[in-house]
Amino acid sequence: xxxxxxxxxxxxxxxxxxxxxxxxxxxxxxxxxxxxxxxxxxxxxxxxxxxxxxxxxxxxxxxxxxxxxxxxxxxxxxxxxxxxxxxxxxxxxxxxxxxxxxxxxxxxxxxx
Amino acid sequence: xxxxxxxxxxxxxxxxxxxxxxxxxxxxxxxxxxxxxxxxxxxxxxxxxxxxxxxxxxxxxxxxxxxxxxxxxxxxxxxxxxxxxxxxxxxxxxxxxxxxxxxxxxxxxxxxxx
Numbered sequence: 388x389x390x391x392x393x394x395x396x397x398x399x400x401x402x403x404x405x406x407x408x409x410x411x412x413x414x415x416x417x418x419x420x421x422x423x424x425x426x427x428x429x430x431x432x433x434x435x436x437x438x439x440x441x442x443x444x445x446x447x448x449x450x451x452x453x454x455x456x457x458x459x460x461x462x463x464x465x466x467x468x469x470x471x472x473x474x475x476x477x478x479x480x481x482x483x484x485x486x487x488x489x490x491x492x493x494x495x496x497x498x499x
Numbered sequence: 500x501x502x503x504x505x506x507x508x509x510x511x512x513x514x515x516x517x518x519x520x521x522x523x524x525x526x527x528x529x530x531x532x533x534x535x536x537x538x539x540x541x542x543x544x545x546x547x548x549x550x551x552x553x554x555x556x557x558x559x560x561x562x563x564x565x566x567x568x569x570x571x572x573x574x575x576x577x578x579x580x581x582x583x584x585x586x587x588x589x590x591x592x593x594x595x596x597x598x599x600x601x602x603x604x605x606x607x608x609x610x611x612x613x
Contacts (some may be wrong), residue, residue, distance in 0.1 A: 428537075428586060430603040442600070477542060487533060488601065490543040 391491035399497045408463045408494045410478030419461035422477040473498045501526040505604035518576045520607045522589035529591040537586045579611045
């Protein structure tokens, strides 16, 4: 049963465009995350957001920025996408920063 | 930083046999070790986890073993079924203050053959 929702499922865009992905969780969790899964299935944390505190993975390029209106929503904006941004972006949430993370279905981005 | 390695990229077993997937980690401060399953075209599904205060945890056909000295943990699946076929990811994170930053292994593709 899905309780972490992501839109869109799939997005195709061209180099230099801006894209925005949405994530909403209905679990009442306090912490949300964004991960990137590349074509080799490698998973890397991009951001975690807990009680309005943002923790950024220092390897994430500045064109990526998370946006949160409340603890149930954590969106991801990419300004000026590049070909290497093609990947699946996975949103997750957990009760606290020490608990099990539950993942959404992912948004697949293809940059042409 | 932490590195998590899964030494088997693929694993094939016969239906009904047991499967063991191994992972190692580098950071002695890591204290939380979850496992996730990813079926073809789907997202990650949590299967089981273990914390460093125990060395064994079982949930039905799944058992996780943790060897803190060797910095190694493993997922054991007994009586495998075709629906166990998927990519299994291990991960590790540190305790309080780490914001649950999970470092994932590269995944092990398990194939359960009838």
